[in-house]
Amino acid sequence: MTIEHTGPTRHNTTGSDIRVDEEQQHLDLTYARLDRMRANTNRRLSEALRETEDNPQALSERESYERLYTDDLTKFDAAEHNLYFGRLDLEDGEIRRIGRIGILDDDEADSTLLLDWRAPLSRPFYLATPAAPESVEMRRHIRTRNRMVRAVNDEYLTGEHAVTDMSAHGDVVNESALVSALNAARTGEMTDIVETIQREQDIIIRSTHRGVTVIQGGPGTGKTAVALHRAAYLLYTHRDTLSRSGILIVGPNDDFLDYIGQVLPSLGESGVLLSTVGDLFPGVSAAATDSRETMAVKGDLRMVDVVKRTVRAYQSLPSMPVPVTFDTYEVQITSQLIKDARAKARSSRKAHNQAQRIFVRAGLDGLAQAHARTIGASLLDGSQLLSAGDIADIREEMAQDPDIRRELLRFWPTLTPLDVLRDLYADPAAIRRATPGWSDDDRAALHRVAAPRPEGADFSPADVPLLDEIAELIGFGTEDDEREQRAQWRRQLAEAQEALDILTGSAPQDLEDDLDPEILMAYDLIDAEQLAERQTRRRNLTTAERAVGDRQWAFGHVIVDEAQELSAMAWRMLMRRIPNRWMTIIGDTAQTGDLAGTRSWQAVLEPYVAKRWQLRELTVNYRTPSEITRYANRVLHQINPEHSPPTSLRSNGIEPYAMTAAGSSVPSAVVTALGGDWPGLTAIIAPDNQCAGIAAELDGRTSGGDEIRVLTVSACKGLEFDNVVVVGPAEILRQSPRGHSDLYVALTRATQRLVVVYDEPLPDELKDLPVRND
C-alpha cells in the first residue's frame, strides 16, 4: 500500500502515519456498524417474508416493510464503496466525519459515526475556503479502497498551518482529490462527485428556491453532475413529499441516460424516473427518426393550432341529411341538427371525448323532437299532440338504438391521439386544411406515406409532444382510462373466480363429504374479490413505475438536462407534468443543435412563469484541458461573442493536432489517425453522413480493449471520452444552420486528447492547429 499525505504528519513508534491509523480505526468502527445494520435489516426482511397473515391489510403492510427493508439494503450496498471520505476539524475542537450515508452508533449515546454528505452540518466540507473558513480549522480528505485507508490529505484553513499561498484556483476545495478524479480514465459511465463537489456547484445542489432555477454553464462545468446530486439532495431533504410524487429527470437520448444511469443508485437513490421526452407518453416508444427540418416544424408552437384544427375537423357536419329508421319511420339527421348538438358540446368546454356524451344527448333531443313533429303534429293547426313525457320516451328509445347512435357518432367520433396524428400525417388534404398560410415545404415536412402500425413504434421523439397535446384536447387518459381500469378489474375478478372454481372443482370428492375443519382450503379462506385485490397489490409499484404509466402524473420536482434542445412543444408537454413549477433546468444555449431548440431561457420560460425564475451559472470546466478549450473557445465566440467561456481547471500538456485525409478516403484516414493504442475510451465524432462509412472501416476495432465509438454530434451530447477524433469540421459546420454549436459540442467531449481529421480546408477557428501526418 502506498500512503499519500499532505499537511503536518505525525508518526507513531512503528513509523506509520498516526492520521492514517486514526482514520483506519474510525473506518473499522463504521464498517462494523454498517455490517450490523445490514444483518439486522436482513433478519427483519426474512421475518416479514415469513409472515403468513393473508388479509389484505396484513399483505399491504408486509409489502411496505418488504420495500422499506429492500431499499435500506440497496442503500447500504451503494454506500459500501468509499463510505467515509471527509472530516472537518472545527476551531472549537468539534470533529465531524462525512460519508455517503449518515450512520449512528448503537451505543448508549447514539453517537454519530458518519454524517450524510447532504446533512446541513456537512456543508462546510464543500464550502469552506481559507478566505471564508466557516469555523473550519482543517479539512481532511480520506481516500479508501476495500475498507482500507489509502491516503489522507489535510488542508488547513485557519491557524498556524493555514494555506496562505492559495492555488491558481483559489476557490477550489479538496484540490488534490479533485485533480485525481478529473485525471482518472473514463469508464463510459458517469460517476458521482460527492467527495469533491465544488462551492458553486454546492450552492445549486442545495438551493432552497421553490420555483424554476436555470443552470447555465459551458461544456464540462458539471451541469449534469449537479443535476443528479440535486435530485439526491432533494430526496434527502424532502423525502416525505418527493417519495410520493417523484422526481423526473429528462435527458436528450437513451445513450445519455445509460451514461448517467448509475450515479443516483451509487448515491443510494433508486426512485427517480429518468426519461427522454420521446418516452414520456405511455404506450409509445418513439423509435422513428425525423429530418432536422421536420423536427423543427413539429417542435414549433404553430403546431398548437394545427392540432386544434385537426381535432375540430372530426366534429364535422353532414353534407346531405342522413336518413335513419326509427319505429318504421324515416328520421333525418340534418346538418342543422348536428350543428346545434355540436354547439352545445363545444360550449361545455370539455375535452372532445368527454364532450361526446353531451353531443349525443343533444343530437337525440333534436331527433326525438323531429320525429315528434312528424308523427305528433295536429293536422288541423300543426300543434304538437304528444306530451313532453311521450317525447322523452321516444328519446329514450332512440338512445337504445345502436344504428342511431352509430350515425350520430360519425360526426363526433371517439378519438385516440395515435390515430389522430397518423391520419393527419397520411393525408395531404388534411394537412393543408390544418395549416392555413404555411409554406409547401413546411407542409411537406409533416406528410408521410402511411406507415405500418406496430403499436406505438411509428412515432418519433418530436411526435410525442404532439400526441400529448392531442391527448389534452380529447381528454385521453382521463375518464377513459378509469373506465378501462374498471374493465380490467372486472376481467381480473372473473379470472380470479375462474381460478377458484377450478380449485373447488378439483377438490378431492371424499373431502367434500367428510371435510376436516382443520384442513384449510384456499376456497374457504378467500373469495374472488380478495384474490383479485391481492393480485393488484402484489404489483407493488414504485413511484417511478406508477408515474411512467400515467400521462397525468404530477411530479414533485422535474430536472431537465440538455434543456436547450427541447422544442417549444416539448416544453408545453413537460410543464403539464409539473403543475407546481418546481424545476431545475440545466443547459447551455451555446450548445443548441436542434433547430427547434432554444437560444434564450427567457423566451422559453416566459409563457409559464413570466419572469419568476432564477439563473445560476457554472463557470469552471472540469472536463476539457486548456490545450483543447483554446480552440473550442474561438468557436464559442462565433456563436455568441458575449458568451464568456468557462475556465479550464487543468492543463495536461497534450496538444491537439490535425491530420489531413488528402490522398486517402476519410474512413481510412480516421483509422490512420487512431495510431497506436491511446489509454482510455476513444470516440470518433463525424458528420451524420460519414458515420456509417467510418464504422465499417473500423470493423469492430478496439482501443485498449474498449470499443471505439462512432457518433454523430447529436448522439454525443452530454457524453465524454478520454480521446476524441473530430472528423470533417467544415462539413459539421455546413450540415446545419446551427453548425457552430455542433462543432463546439464535438470539440469539447475530450478529457485528454483531441485529433481533427479533415479533407477540405479547416475552418478559421482551427486553422492554426499543428498538422501531423505520420
Ligand SMILES: Nc1ncnc2c1ncn2[C@@H]1O[C@H](COP(=O)(O)OP(=O)(O)OP(=O)(O)O)[C@@H](O)[C@H]1O
Ligand atoms: N466537483 C467535481 N468533482 C469531480 N468531477 C467533477 C466535478 N464537477 C464535474 N466533474 C466532472 O466533470 C465532467 C463534466 O461534468 P458534466 O458532464 O456534468 O458537465 P456538463 O456541464 O453537463 O457538460 P456538457 O454541457 O458537455 O454536457 C464529468 O466527468 C464530471 O464527473
